[in-house]
Amino acid sequence: MEKTNEFDKKIMKLFKNKSLNSFLKYSLKYKGAMIGVVLLSTVTSLMSAVPAWLSKYLIDDVLVNKNAKMMVIVIGAIFVSTIIKVITNYFASISSGYITEKIRRDIKIDVFSHLQRLPISYFKQNKLGDTMARLSGDSTTLGRIGFMLFDMLKEFITVVALLVRMFQVDFILALISLTVLPAILSMIKKYTKKIRKSGRVRQDTVGFVTAFIQEALSGISVIKAFNRSDKIIDKYKDVTQEEFDKIYKTIKIKAKISPINEVLSTLMILLVASYGGYQIIITQTMTPGDLISFITAIGLMQQPLKTLIKRNSELQEALPSADRVIEILDIPQEIDHIGDKAIEVPKTIDTISFENVDFMYDDGKDRVLKNFNLEVKAGEVVALVGKSGSGKTTLVNLLPRYYDITGGKIKVNDIDIREISLEEYRNHIGIVPQETFLFSGTIAENIAFGKDNMSEENIENAAKMANAYDFIMELPNKFETEVGERGVLLSGGQKQRIAIARALIQNPSIMILDEATSALDTESERLVQEALDKLMVGRTTFVIAHRLSTIINADKIVVMEDGEIKEVGNHECLLKENGIYRKLYEIQFGRLEPNDLEEVKVIEEGNLEEVEQYV
Numbered sequence: 001m002e003k004t005n006e007f008d009k010k011i012m013k014l015f016k017n018k019s020l021n022s023f024l025k026y027s028l029k030y031k032g033a034m035i036g037v038v039l040l041s042t043v044t045s046l047m048s049a050v051p052a053w054l055s056k057y058l059i060d061d062v063l064v065n066k067n068a069k070m071m072v073i074v075i076g077a078i079f080v081s082t083i084i085k086v087i088t089n090y091f092a093s094i095s096s097g098y099i100t101e102k103i104r105r106d107i108k109i110d111v112f113s114h115l116q117r118l119p120i121s122y123f124k125q126n127k128l129g130d131t132m133a134r135l136s137g138d139s140t141t142l143g144r145i146g147f148m149l150f151d152m153l154k155e156f157i158t159v160v161a162l163l164v165r166m167f168q169v170d171f172i173l174a175l176i177s178l179t180v181l182p183a184i185l186s187m188i189k190k191y192t193k194k195i196r197k198s199g200r201v202r203q204d205t206v207g208f209v210t211a212f213i214q215e216a217l218s219g220i221s222v223i224k225a226f227n228r229s230d231k232i233i234d235k236y237k238d239v240t241q242e243e244f245d246k247i248y249k250t251i252k253i254k255a256k257i258s259p260i261n262e263v264l265s266t267l268m269i270l271l272v273a274s275y276g277g278y279q280i281i282i283t284q285t286m287t288p289g290d291l292i293s294f295i296t297a298i299g300l301m302q303q304p305l306k307t308l309i310k311r312n313s314e315l316q317e318a319l320p321s322a323d324r325v326i327e328i329l330d331i332p333q334e335i336d337h338i339g340d341k342a343i344e345v346p347k348t349i350d351t352i353s354f355e356n357v358d359f360m361y362d363d364g365k366d367r368v369l370k371n372f373n374l375e376v377k378a379g380e381v382v383a384l385v386g387k388s389g390s391g392k393t394t395l396v397n398l399l400p401r402y403y404d405i406t407g408g409k410i411k412v413n414d415i416d417i418r419e420i421s422l423e424e425y426r427n428h429i430g431i432v433p434q435e436t437f438l439f440s441g442t443i444a445e446n447i448a449f450g451k452d453n454m455s456e457e458n459i460e461n462a463a464k465m466a467n468a469y470d471f472i473m474e475l476p477n478k479f480e481t482e483v484g485e486r487g488v489l490l491s492g493g494q495k496q497r498i499a500i501a502r503a504l505i506q507n508p509s510i511m512i513l514d515e516a517t518s519a520l521d522t523e524s525e526r527l528v529q530e531a532l533d534k535l536m537v538g539r540t541t542f543v544i545a546h547r548l549s550t551i552i553n554a555d556k557i558v559v560m561e562d563g564e565i566k567e568v569g570n571h572e573c574l575l576k577e578n579g580i581y582r583k584l585y586e587i588q589f590g591r592l593e594p595n596d597l598e599e600v601k602v603i604e605e606g607n608l609e610e611v612e613q614y615v
Helices: 002-011 018-064 068-116 120-125 128-169 171-218 220-225 229-283 288-330 392-398 422-426 443-447 456-465 469-473 492-506 522-536 571-576 580-589 598-604
Strands: 351-359 369-377 381-385 407-412 429-432 510-514 540-544 556-561 564-569
Touching: 018 068, 018 128, 018 288, 068 128, 068 288, 128 171, 128 288, 171 220, 171 229, 171 288, 229 288, 351 392, 369 392, 369 540, 369 556, 369 564, 381 392, 392 510, 392 540, 429 492, 429 522, 443 456, 443 492, 456 469, 456 492, 456 522, 492 522, 510 522, 556 571, 556 580, 564 571, 564 580, 571 580
Parallel strands: 381 540, 381 556, 429 510, 510 540
Antiparallel strands: 351 369, 351 407, 556 564
């Protein structure tokens, strides 16, 4: 077994190009079928070369010597070889097609799976459209390499078989005919480099165009709102013109290959005919049948050579696409845990602590969080407030390990969260984002998204707790109602309550609420806030809020500025301090007299209609 593995490793380093070696790695999963294709292709190629042998007997024995028996043998041999050729070629084609499509599917699955396990930073730094182009078009191209290689193998064997026949007929004549071959190979090498370079530039441009289309269609409402359709169309014309220029450049390079090859091949045939004619007429050392056999071999070689050159051009054009896929597979995945063995997640999370936490984004120059220290007990509600850019969202993104900290530690029950298996750890965290994302499918499927094998009763109970049950039951198909792409068939408040139900059914120990009510109308906000209040009961909750009315009952309000904690305390204590929180409060609710807590009481009672009088 070790020898086989060592052999496989050597095979996977057969080519200089990484994409070709990657294809071979996938091919090794289908070694049996691959061997079958090689054998079938060999038989097909040999049968294609048979006429080069038979043509000698057809001329010398049948036409010159009038041998009727030999005519039957030659005709029968041509017929049998043709039948064998078409049968083996059929099975070779469907077998190579099977392997190619299986490899293509394997690659697409691996790329998609790899993308799912890449850190969030990858998706922040790369355009979605370009990533989609790599996953769909480029990974398919990588799979097509198989078809090209199998076809080139078959044609290569045919060329070798015909070369053998040429040297059998006349060694010197074969050498004369091959004098043109170095020129052909030199031409192929020269244009191969140009095609590959041009192909990479073209594929990058195609990815850019795809990204532009995705962005333009996603932002169609903004485009229409600002009446910029004509500007976007003009920009699309520009990017597609660039795409056209790159593609046309590749076409011109490829177009040069065939005519040059045609001239060189014709020159080779003329040299052979001249020397062969000299041997037949002057020296009489060659029979007409030998010359016809030789010329037949050259003639039969033309198509395989053309196919080889064509497939090589296609291969060089495809390799840049394949390289773009391999680049994704080379990006490191999220680190599951540090240390030799992952520590199990505590059954109950009693404390969450941030100890001297520093963080800086990969593409940033300054720290976004600086020496952040905070202790949170089980069941506490922690509200994070501060102006945009203060580090609130970054902090809650570190908690589920969307990013790993630059310095310090984040601990649960005094265990560094990086020492816990990432998959297991995230099962204990529920998130309700500001912009709710629902998947195409039914309401029930979206509520049960975070857990497998959820019963109808579990789904309904989660919907009731999220204040979503009543509006769901008013829909024609109730829980089987389709939500549409990204949930477009539901209102903002309805989507948000579905998101809360989705978080509830997971029964997480830690909740993260990122400005969950900011984009809702008053009635929707009331229903969503009631659902959030139920969601927070018994759970350690981190809330990002700009509306201070939603966090006045928080156990801890953390005021952040430039990535640092400036104030910590509850609502009432922070109001008494003449600090940042008090200023934020006054901006939202007007000036507050030091001893006037009537407004605070109104807000604490949660009567939104009365609260609005103060805004």
